[in-house]
Amino acid sequence: xxxxxxxxxxxxxxxxxxxxxxxxxxxxxxxxxxxxxxxxxxxxxxxxxxxxxxxxxxxxxxxxxxxxxxxxxxxxxxxxxxxxxxxxxxxxxxxxxxxxxxxxxxxxxxxxxxxxxxxxxxxxxxxxxxxxxxxxxxxxx
Numbered sequence: 001x002x003x004x005x006x007x008x009x010x011x012x013x014x015x016x017x018x019x020x021x022x023x024x025x026x027x028x029x030x031x032x033x034x035x036x037x038x039x040x041x042x043x044x045x046x047x048x049x050x051x052x053x054x055x056x057x058x059x060x061x062x063x064x065x066x067x068x069x070x071x072x073x074x075x076x077x078x079x080x081x082x083x084x085x086x087x088x089x090x091x092x093x094x095x096x097x098x099x100x101x102x103x104x105x106x107x108x109x110x111x112x113x114x115x116x117x118x119x120x121x122x123x124x125x126x127x128x129x130x131x132x133x134x135x136x137x138x139x140x141x
Protein backbone atom coordinates (compact mmCIF):
# COMPACT_ATOMS: atom_id res chain seq x y z
CA UNK A 1 0.00 0.00 0.00
CA UNK A 2 2.96 2.28 0.62
CA UNK A 3 4.06 1.77 -2.99
CA UNK A 4 0.67 2.99 -4.19
CA UNK A 5 0.78 5.94 -1.79
CA UNK A 6 4.29 6.86 -2.96
CA UNK A 7 3.32 6.46 -6.61
CA UNK A 8 0.29 8.71 -6.15
CA UNK A 9 2.16 11.35 -4.12
CA UNK A 10 2.99 14.79 -5.45
CA UNK A 11 6.79 14.78 -5.62
CA UNK A 12 7.23 18.15 -3.86
CA UNK A 13 5.25 17.13 -0.78
CA UNK A 14 5.76 14.44 1.83
CA UNK A 15 4.36 11.05 0.89
CA UNK A 16 0.84 10.93 2.29
CA UNK A 17 0.21 14.68 2.05
CA UNK A 18 -3.60 14.72 1.84
CA UNK A 19 -4.51 18.14 0.42
CA UNK A 20 -3.92 17.66 -3.31
CA UNK A 21 -6.49 17.90 -6.09
CA UNK A 22 -5.22 16.78 -9.50
CA UNK A 23 -6.98 17.74 -12.70
CA UNK A 24 -7.03 15.12 -15.45
CA UNK A 25 -8.44 17.32 -18.21
CA UNK A 26 -6.37 20.13 -19.76
CA UNK A 27 -9.57 22.13 -20.23
CA UNK A 28 -10.20 22.02 -16.47
CA UNK A 29 -6.58 22.97 -15.78
CA UNK A 30 -6.94 26.03 -18.01
CA UNK A 31 -10.27 26.96 -16.43
CA UNK A 32 -8.81 26.86 -12.90
CA UNK A 33 -6.07 29.28 -13.98
CA UNK A 34 -8.83 31.80 -14.72
CA UNK A 35 -10.24 31.66 -11.17
CA UNK A 36 -9.18 32.68 -7.67
CA UNK A 37 -7.99 29.10 -7.18
CA UNK A 38 -5.06 29.89 -9.49
CA UNK A 39 -2.97 30.91 -6.49
CA UNK A 40 -3.28 27.37 -5.06
CA UNK A 41 -1.96 25.67 -8.19
CA UNK A 42 1.47 24.16 -7.58
CA UNK A 43 1.98 23.17 -11.21
CA UNK A 44 -0.18 22.87 -14.32
CA UNK A 45 -2.10 19.85 -12.97
CA UNK A 46 -2.13 20.00 -9.16
CA UNK A 47 -3.80 22.24 -6.63
CA UNK A 48 -2.76 22.37 -2.97
CA UNK A 49 -5.91 23.14 -1.01
CA UNK A 50 -3.94 23.35 2.28
CA UNK A 51 -6.46 21.82 4.72
CA UNK A 52 -9.37 19.39 4.81
CA UNK A 53 -12.11 22.01 5.20
CA UNK A 54 -10.91 24.11 2.29
CA UNK A 55 -10.38 21.01 0.14
CA UNK A 56 -13.97 19.94 0.74
CA UNK A 57 -15.19 23.44 -0.11
CA UNK A 58 -13.15 23.48 -3.32
CA UNK A 59 -14.40 20.01 -4.24
CA UNK A 60 -18.01 21.11 -3.77
CA UNK A 61 -17.43 24.12 -6.05
CA UNK A 62 -15.70 22.02 -8.69
CA UNK A 63 -18.52 19.47 -8.76
CA UNK A 64 -21.06 22.29 -8.97
CA UNK A 65 -19.18 23.48 -12.07
CA UNK A 66 -19.13 19.93 -13.49
CA UNK A 67 -15.42 19.38 -12.95
CA UNK A 68 -15.37 15.74 -11.88
CA UNK A 69 -12.44 14.11 -13.69
CA UNK A 70 -10.17 14.79 -10.75
CA UNK A 71 -8.00 12.75 -8.38
CA UNK A 72 -8.18 13.60 -4.71
CA UNK A 73 -6.02 13.35 -1.63
CA UNK A 74 -3.07 11.18 -0.69
CA UNK A 75 -4.24 8.11 -2.64
CA UNK A 76 -5.48 10.26 -5.54
CA UNK A 77 -8.92 8.66 -5.50
CA UNK A 78 -10.69 9.33 -8.78
CA UNK A 79 -13.78 11.35 -7.90
CA UNK A 80 -15.94 10.43 -10.88
CA UNK A 81 -15.36 6.70 -10.32
CA UNK A 82 -16.02 6.69 -6.59
CA UNK A 83 -18.17 9.65 -5.53
CA UNK A 84 -21.25 7.47 -5.06
CA UNK A 85 -19.56 5.14 -2.56
CA UNK A 86 -16.85 7.25 -0.94
CA UNK A 87 -17.86 9.93 1.58
CA UNK A 88 -16.33 13.36 0.95
CA UNK A 89 -14.61 13.15 4.35
CA UNK A 90 -12.54 10.22 3.03
CA UNK A 91 -10.84 11.94 0.11
CA UNK A 92 -8.59 14.32 2.08
CA UNK A 93 -7.94 12.16 5.15
CA UNK A 94 -4.86 9.91 5.08
CA UNK A 95 -6.27 7.18 7.32
CA UNK A 96 -9.71 7.06 5.69
CA UNK A 97 -8.30 7.12 2.18
CA UNK A 98 -5.84 4.37 3.16
CA UNK A 99 -8.73 2.19 4.32
CA UNK A 100 -10.58 2.86 1.06
CA UNK A 101 -7.48 2.05 -0.99
CA UNK A 102 -6.92 -1.19 0.93
CA UNK A 103 -10.49 -2.30 0.32
CA UNK A 104 -10.31 -1.34 -3.34
CA UNK A 105 -7.06 -3.24 -3.89
CA UNK A 106 -8.56 -6.21 -2.03
CA UNK A 107 -11.41 -6.34 -4.59
CA UNK A 108 -8.86 -6.30 -7.42
CA UNK A 109 -6.84 -9.11 -5.81
CA UNK A 110 -10.01 -11.19 -5.43
CA UNK A 111 -10.70 -10.62 -9.13
CA UNK A 112 -7.18 -11.16 -10.54
CA UNK A 113 -5.21 -12.97 -7.83
CA UNK A 114 -2.30 -11.64 -5.81
CA UNK A 115 -0.04 -10.20 -8.52
CA UNK A 116 1.27 -6.90 -9.85
CA UNK A 117 -1.55 -6.60 -12.39
CA UNK A 118 -4.14 -6.73 -9.59
CA UNK A 119 -2.29 -4.16 -7.49
CA UNK A 120 -1.75 -1.86 -10.48
CA UNK A 121 -5.48 -2.12 -11.21
CA UNK A 122 -5.78 0.45 -8.45
CA UNK A 123 -4.84 2.86 -11.23
CA UNK A 124 -6.20 1.14 -14.33
CA UNK A 125 -7.25 -2.23 -15.72
CA UNK A 126 -6.39 -1.07 -19.24
CA UNK A 127 -3.32 -3.19 -20.10
CA UNK A 128 -1.00 -0.41 -21.35
CA UNK A 129 -1.78 1.92 -18.41
CA UNK A 130 -1.64 -0.94 -15.94
CA UNK A 131 1.76 -2.02 -17.27
CA UNK A 132 3.17 1.51 -16.90
CA UNK A 133 1.80 1.77 -13.37
CA UNK A 134 3.31 -1.61 -12.50
CA UNK A 135 6.76 -0.33 -13.45
CA UNK A 136 6.43 2.68 -11.14
CA UNK A 137 4.95 0.58 -8.33
CA UNK A 138 7.87 -1.83 -8.52
CA UNK A 139 10.37 1.04 -8.51
CA UNK A 140 8.68 2.50 -5.43
CA UNK A 141 8.53 -0.90 -3.74
